Amino acid sequence: MLVKKVCMVGPFAVGKTSLVKRFVESIFSDKYHTTIGVKVSKKKVELAQESMQMMLWDIEGVDVFTELKSSYLRGASGVMLVIDGTRPTTIRQLNELLSLVRSYLQETPVVILANKFDLTNEWKLSQDDATKLRENGLTLIETSAKTGAGVEEAFAALAQAMLRECDSKTAE
Amino acid sequence: MSKVLQDLIKQLGIVVFRLADDQTLESVSSYPEWLIHLSKAADSPISVDDTFLSFDQIGHSFPFLSNFLIDAELFWSNEREHDKTDSGVWTEVDALGQEYQLEARALFAENEKILLIENVSQNFEERHLVYQKARDMALLNEKLISELNFRQRKLQSDIERHLSLRNPIDELNRTVESNTSAVLVCLPDGDVELYNKALINIYEIGNDQKIVRASMLDKWIAEAEHNHPEIHRILKSGSYWEGEFETFDADNNQKWIRLSIGPVKNDAGEICHFVCVANDLSDFRKVSDDWGNISDYDFNTHLPNRRQFWKHISQTCESGQKSDEVIALMYVDLDYFKHINDQHGQFAGDFLLGTMASRLSRNIKHGDYIAHLGGDEFVILLRYIKEPEDLVAVGERLLVTVSEPINLDGTPIRVSASIGIATTEISQTDPHSLLRNADLAMYSAKELGRGQVRLYTEELERNPPKRSQREHELLVAIEKQQFVLEFQPQVCMQESRGKRVEALVRWQHPEHGLLSPAEFVGIAEESGSIVPIGDWVLMSACVSGKLLVDSGDSTCVAVNISAKQLSHPEFYNKLTNVLRKSGFPATHLEIEITESSFLSDMDKAIDVLHRVRALGIQVALDDFGSGFSSLNYLKRLPVDYIKIDRSFIHDLPDDNESRAITTSVIHLAHQLNMKVIAEGVENKQQLEFLREHDVDFVQGFYYFKPMPLAKLTSLKSENW
Structure with missing residues (x-):
């Protein structure tokens, strides 16, 4: 079975832990419980070709107290870059976080999750911005850890991308 | 064991x-x-x-x-x-x-x-609780600050717009009276024209309104300058300022306010009003103080803020009182940030600041300290300096990282910064002087043309940056009409489509001789005097054009119109008046605008251009490719000509990128039924390349240098 390290990266309070909990344990809590440091969870994913064990590194959000430790990204096969679609400050941080990730992991697949999609009245990520990101070749998926919308799809997309990357490296 | x-x-x-x-x-x-x-x-x-x-x-x-x-x-x-x-x-x-x-x-x-x-599980709960509460607080603050900033900036801009349109000040009463933000509108000498109840409430001055009448503006500046020594320089230059500082009410109670001051200028480019909007942040600060360092950080850039900077530099100085260590302060100011903010909006502006904060932080060494003072200004405190000369190299390295492309709204743009550096022995450091000196050096770097690093020297004290002197001289030049026009022909590459010239302004300076636009237009744009200068150019060009028409020479005259002129509410009326007074046919006039004309309000600029074209006047988009060029909006613009920026022509025909851009622009313009003018053509190779790719007109020293009207009229027709 393939074992792949996946890093959950993003500003604080965007729902990284909730997404992992939804994906791994199918549960959700409305209460914001901040993460300190890292928590590693595992989830087995069945792909058409083979099974994959995802090692999900839920990394503490970036804020005034905490920078993203580059060493946490080492050896990652995939990155989930999470923003909160209702908070403009987190949307603005997206490009720089993406650059930061790219400076350490040039070829590694990255999937962008715009989370809290259930809060439709507060949604701030414009269709234009979303389209531009997609036009730039990025995979952007609107998710809701609360309802589960888009969550399975997002992890499946990343798993497929990691598998393709793995195959292309093998072919080389 | x-x-x-x-x-x-x-x-x-x-x-x-x-x-x-x-x-x-x-x-x-x-x-x-x-x-x-x-x-x-x-x-x-x-x-x-x-x-x-x-x-x-x-x-x-x-x-x-x-x-x-x-x-x-x-x-x-x-x-x-x-x-x-x-x-x-x-x-x-x-x-x-x-x-x-x-x-x-x-x-x-x-x-x-x-x-x-x-x-570490045993002590973790306590640690987690601190982080949890801090982040809960940060989330709440993020929301509050975002709403407060939005409301304050909107109110500020509404009032400024009202006054710049020359509307009566009394009409503002209804908007301002019940607003929860304190508002004060005053004359440049501080004399109060308008204030509201919220201002009275902050200062608890009851019916004794003397404090308001006795120049509130002076009081604020005096209070703000302790932590914001650059406030004098910014207001003097006629720029917008905002910041937070401690203030004292009538009973000497300490408060904390966020204040923005925006100047409004008259047609002559002189400041006629200051619009001040303030919000009382005392309660917010008190709660934040309970959580220590939250109030010491900027929410957008995540860097220490001005308040934390003063704490840090004071501690640094105290701890090094007996040391002969040299420290340096770098003052980093982004160039043209306001333009970017205006074009792409506040969110994009905040994103840009966050990005620059991150880039600067990554490029300083361990032990150095960076803070975001506010606006587009950052400071970096450098320690353990081996050679002071190395500081310039550090500054230049920071300029490189700042200038890497950044993606705003899907458009990659580059920004530059100006950096001033002041050094001192730590034992002799007066933090306020150090910041002031670094600010002076930074301002000098801006004067040198931006995108530069400048070290503070005592010479800067003796000969401060020339801007204020140059601004004054410009006002005198407008009054004494020290400007002259020269004309540069644009040569047609296809079958003759008529003769065309561009009118170019020069300043006949009484001491320095004939100055080119590069030496004064930048200052004129920032000080607002570009509007009266532009008015003079427009009138003179039309009078000259009429002389050409009267002599049987039906030359089309192109006149540069600045963004400030075009956005002026009276522009259209002024234009029609000039045509009427000069008698110059509208069909012979072309106005050249730049992309910056569309920065603040694209729809409004387009509307004005439609009305201008309806008069028969042609429109050219100048310097295309040099600024925030976006092909997306090109099709929306009512323009007849595109002028390819000279920087691309300069590198023809050898440079691959310039070749690709030039041919693409020509092709695209032709597809959109626009004509193309190439400026800055200096040699035969450039000309042949442009001719081969169907450019419509060329302008440059290869054919003609700019010349006075008398020389232009003596040119033989067959030569161009």
């Missing part, structure tokens, strides 16, 4: 390994229960008898550790900068769902390479 020590380590919840010669980890203490317990949950149990563990074994039980062991090995094998390296906290979960917080350290003890893993 003694049994006492073994027992102590166990009680502390610590496990200690020594790196053995065979690169395995040898346990030098017995395993605590939590380690055995957690390794069972991980399906790769560690037994109490496993004295030696391979990296793989420990990595199977604790995947997080396999990553940290790479850092540990690096630490053990290299020269040591620090005495230990740690992993940071991570969380493991046992089979029952119980969470354990662990932390690992690599260190040396008696020359042995030691790995220590500690169970």
Whole structure:
């Protein structure tokens, strides 16, 4: 079975832990419980070709107290870059976080999750911005850890991308 | 190891390994229960008898550790900068769902390479609670600040717009009266024209309104300058300023306000009003202070803010009172930030600031200190300087990182910065003077043309940057009409489509001779005097054009119109008046605008251009490609000509990128039924390339230099 390290990266309070909990344990809590440091969870994913064990590194959000430790990204096969679609400050941080990730992991697949999609009245990520990101070749998926919308799809997309990357490296 | 020590380590919840010669980890203490317990949950149990563990074994039980062991090995094998390296906290979960917080350290003890893993769960709750509350607070503050800033900036801009349209000030009463933000509108000498109840409430001055009448503006500036010494310079230059500072009410009670001051200018480019909007942040500050460093950080850039900067520099100076160490302060100011903010909006502006903060932070060395003073200004305090000359190299390195492209709204743009540097011995440091000197040097860098690094010298005190003097001279030049026009022909490349010239302004300076636009247009644009200068150019060009028409020469005259002229509410009326007074046919006039004309309000600019074209006037888009060029909006613009920026022509025909851009612009313009003018053509190779690619007109020294009207009229027709 393939074992792949996946890093959950993003500003604080965007729902990284909730997404992992939804994906791994199918549960959700409305209460914001901040993460300190890292928590590693595992989830087995069945792909058409083979099974994959995802090692999900839920990394503490970036804020005034905490920078993203580059060493946490080492050896990652995939990155989930999470923003909160209702908070403009987190949307603005997206490009720089993406650059930061790219400076350490040039070829590694990255999937962008715009989370809290259930809060439709507060949604701030414009269709234009979303389209531009997609036009730039990025995979952007609107998710809701609360309802589960888009969550399975997002992890499946990343798993497929990691598998393709793995195959292309093998072919080389 | 003694049994006492073994027992102590166990009680502390610590496990200690020594790196053995065979690169395995040898346990030098017995395993605590939590380690055995957690390794069972991980399906790769560690037994109490496993004295030696391979990296793989420990990595199977604790995947997080396999990553940290790479850092540990690096630490053990290299020269040591620090005495230990740690992993940071991570969380493991046992089979029952119980969470354990662990932390690992690599260190040396008696020359042995030691790995220590500690169970920090016991104190974790308290630590978590602090972080939890701090982040809850940060979320709340993020929301409050975002709403407050939005409301304050909107009110400020509404009032400024009202006044710039020359509407009566009394009409503002209704908007301002019940607003929760304090508003004060005053004349440049501080005389109050308008204020509201919220201002009275902040200062608790009851019916005694003397404090308001006695120049509130002066009071604010005096209070703000302690932490914002640059406020004088910014207001003097006629720019917008905003910041937070301590203020005192009528009973001398301390308060904390956020104040913005915006100048409004008259047609002559002189400041006629200051619009001030303030909000009382005292309650917000009090709550923030309870959470210590939250109020010391900027929410957008995540950097220490001005308040924290003063704390830091004061502590630095106190701790180094007996030291002869030299410290340096770099004042970094982004160039043209306001333009970017206006074009792309406040959110994009904030994103740009966050990005620049991140780039600057990544490019300073360990031990240096960076803060975001507010607006587009950052400071970096540098210590342990070997050679002061190296500082310029550091500054230039920062300029390079700032200028890397950044993606705003899908458009990659580049920004530059101006950097001023002041140095001093730490024992003699007066923080306020140091900041003031760095600010003066930065301002001097701006004067030198931006995108530069400048060191503070005493010479700057004796000969401060010339801008204010040059601004004054410009006002005199407008009054005494010290400007002259020259004309540069644009040569048609296809079958003749008529003769065309561009009118170019020169300043006949009484001391410095004939000055080119590059030497004064920038200052004129920032000070607002570009509007009266532009008015003069328009009228003179039309009068000259009429002389050409009257002499039987139906030349089309192109006149540069600045963004400020075009956005002026009276522009259209002024234009029609000029045509009427000069008698110059509208069909012979062309106005050249730049992309910056569309920065503040694209729809409004387009509307004006439609009305201008309806008069028969042609429109050219100048310097295309040099600024925020976006092909997306090109099709929306009512323009007849595109002028390719000279920087692309300069590199023709050898440079691949210039070739590609030039041919693409020509092709695209023709598809959109626009004509193309290439400016800055200086040699035959450039001309041949442009001719081959169907450019419509060329302008440049290869054919003609700019010339006075008399010389133009003597040119033989067949020559152009």
